[in-house]
Amino acid sequence: MWFTKVSDSVRDAQISIAAFLAAIALVLAAIISGFADNSERQLRDLRDTLRVSAVSGDIVIAEIDGRSLQELDKWPWPRGYFADAVQELDRLGAAQIAFDVEFSAQSDRNEDEKFAKALRELSQPTILPTFRQENLAGEKVVISEALPLEILRENAFLASVNVRAAADGQIKHYSYGETTFGVPRPSLANMLARTGGAVDESFRIDQAIDPLTIPRISFVDLIEGKVPRAAVAGKSIVFGNAAIELGDRYPTALFGVRPGVDIHVQAAETLKKGTIRGDMSPIPIVIGLALLVGGLAWSRARDPKPAFWKRATVSSVFASAVIVAIALIGDQLAWAYMPLFAPLLFVATFVIAKRTLGLVLNLQLARLTDSESGLPNRARMRQVVAKLDSPVIAAARIADYSDLLAMLTSDQQTQLDLAIARRLALLDGVEEVFRIESGIFGWVMGGYDQNETAEDVAEEIFSTAKTLFNAPVDVDGERVRVSMHYGMAQGDIAHAVDASELARRKGFVWSGNAAALHEETQYRQRLLGELDEALLDGSISVVFQPKLGFASGQVSGGECLVRWKSAQLGHVSPADFIPLLEEKGRVHDLTLFVMREAIRRQKEAADAGYPLTLAVNVSAQLLDNFVFIEMAVQDLIAAGCREKGGITLEITESAPLQDSETAKRALTQLREAGARISIDDYGTGQATLNYLQDFPAQEIKLDQSFIRDLVDDRKDQIMVQSTIDLAHALGFEIVAEGVETQEILDILAGLGCDYAQGWHVGKPMAWEDFFSQLGTVPVSVSAGKSAAA
Ligand code: C2E
Ligand code: MG
Ligand code: MG
Secondary structure (H helix, E strand, C coil), X not given: CHHHHCCHHHHHHHXXXXXXXXXXXXXXXXXXXXXXXXXXXXXXXXXXXXXXXXXXXXXXXXXXXXXXXXXXXXXXXXXXXXXXXXXXXXXXXXXXXXXXXXXXXXXXXXXXXXXXXXXXXXXXXXXXXEEEEEEEECCEEEEEEECCCHHHHCCEEEEECCCCCCCCCCCCEEECEEEECCEEEEEHHHHHHCCCCCCCCEEECCCCECHHHCCEEEHHHHHCCCCCHHHHECCEEEEEECCHHHCCEEECCXXXXXXXXXXXXXXXXXXXXXXXXXXXXXXXXXXXXXXXHHHHHHHHHCCCCCCHHHCHHHHHHHHHHHHHHHHHHHHHHCCEECCCHHHHHHHHHHHHHHHHHHHHHHHHHHHCEXXXXXXXXXHHHHHHHHCCCCCEEEEEEECCHHHHHHHCCHHHHHHHHHHHHHHHCCCCCCCCCEEEECCEEEEEECCCCCCCCHHHHHHHHHXXXXXXXXXXXXXXXXXXXXXXXXXXXECCHHHHHHHHHHHHXXXXXXXXXXXXXXXXXXXXXXXXXXXXXHHHHCCEEEEEEEEEECCCCEEEEEEEEEEEEECCCEEECHHHHHHHHHHCCCHHHHHHHHHHHHHHHHHHHHHCCCXXXXXXXXXXXXXXXXXXXXXXXXXXXXXXXHHHCCEEEEEECCCCCCCHHHHHHHHHHHHHCCCEEEEEEECCCCCCHHHHCCCXXXXXXXXXXXXXXXXXXHHHHHHHHHHHHHHHHHCCEEEECCCCCXXXXXXXXXXXXXXXXXXXXXXCECHHHHHHCCCCCCCCCCCCCCCCC
């Protein structure tokens, strides 16, 4: 999804091109290194096994076999034996007689004569072999040539029987004819097959011709007259060595090691069958295939919904099947040999490379993408950031994310993520919005000029971002209010995230100070650790701040405020540790502690004849806490508050009373147990008097912020005046907090306020000091000086 910049089809085309080039490179390497040739040879043997065929049967081998050697004793045989053999063949009506046996050396003169005479008297000339060998003598190549004895060759045709083995020892090629002693002569196979062909040109022996099917007669049977006429009449007979002890054996591709004479017959049969085929070069085939496959891949990449057969794998496999079929048909019909290895290597490499690349890319994509929303994730952001030179990074953190999560289904959460990312993407210079972790998004801030500092830009961007989220986000038809805290840092994603957390804790829109979070966190960690003991070891104490009753002109009560003097941390303000305890859900112990202190002191004062009301601060959060309410109720009842009163509970309304029904029920319980209920810091929260009307409260405490500037600020005067009037009309008493001067006190008296609290009346003090001042008049009030005047 986030990869939309590079569309799927373009990516597919890129993969195809890479796979294509890889395939071409591999094929070239295989051809150049000879690997393709080697493999092709093996493939060829394999293909030949599919078309193994028997010989024509027109050429018969007269074998000088092991049995003949045994039965005819002494080797080399007297040449008279050969005379007998050819005479017998002639008598039986052989069409052609040839020898793959060397007769170049002189033997017994009589015997040679016998053989020469027999040859002379045959009805047609015999074929005798000529050899030509190239031997290495030191550095020089010495050519040795051999012809049959002159008296023998006078009445014979001469044919060359030279063969050259390839590197693997096999004889693959056979010549039509060769020159010996300066005379060009046809090869033995050529003469047996009675074909033509140019001297020094060769052809490939058809390895699929099965030499085991060549008809054979044994030399000894022949000269003993045991060979039936039918076996040789009208046939070409070749004498050759077959006995293992005579050597002259060569490996064949499909039929093991065979006597040399078998190879000659195999070659002759190749000529007779005409299964001589030219070899095609693999290169044009590969090029043709590459064009086909490449073209298909290309047309597929441009096609958003490619047909099944256009898919790279399918079309490649199909193209290969066609090529294999053509090649095999070519084999059967002996058109030409079409190489398959290089073309198949090309297709296989292309398909495998394309698949692998696609897979790797998808895996990589998955690693860099948030699985739910499909947004680029932190890993992806890290990748982007790493490429930039110290970029400024922004993080946006959803406030109260856990509450939001509780409210939304997981589907809606995903939609919310996407909607937020879309909205953030509207900000100036945001190219890509990353989902760093759940509830936290990020982007790289860019495109500001050198005159501006990162702070200036952040201030501007984040205040715009804030307004972006003024409107609720639409999630599945539901309108969700989202507020964000932002963080900024140079070069480090984690720092930007930390800064956003700091902003959240401090209630700022944004922060660029990641380091402060660490100090904060450390400090909070220490606070929490020490608070556990503080309640026990007495380092937490309660001070009392007097409240002046305008009606009586005397101290009518006081507010209990906690003080903590930590051995390690020094004086710690409740403004620091109370919110921390609230956040960790551990404020109830402290509150019960203060309440018990208040009850104890209230009784002490009452016993001394001063019926005070002491106020205890209760976090609104505690109203949800049934255990706390139960314990507080019991304490209040036990102290007899139901009868005598004396305790006020100030509800610190920091967040709007979430579940107002539960809160009302809890407050009613506390009130029935004898507590007066007061709404603290009125005017700073969202509660209006109208809203509070059906709360079981008796008192409203106007926040200091309205009182402080009362002398000069006309708007505050109007606000205070109207609040007092309305509160009275609704039956609430009014306390003004933060009264620091006589002037303010006087104004408040004029406005009809009921109680005043503040440094001018008395600072928070230890109980002993507070107690000793009871009964005195702390300040005088001249109610006549109305500010409204
Ligand atoms: P609060 O309940 O609004 O308490 C009044 C705060 O204003 C006290 O600060 C007090 O010292 C201060 N103050 C009183 N007169 C003046 C004045 O004339 N000028 C100025 N500038 N300040 C004045 P403190 O003691 O630091 O307490 C801060 C807050 O901590 C309290 O605000 C209250 O919300 C919370 N708190 C204190 N004690 C407790 C407690 O026992 N339980 C709970 N839940 N919260 C407490
Ligand atoms: Mg208070
Ligand atoms: Mg207050």
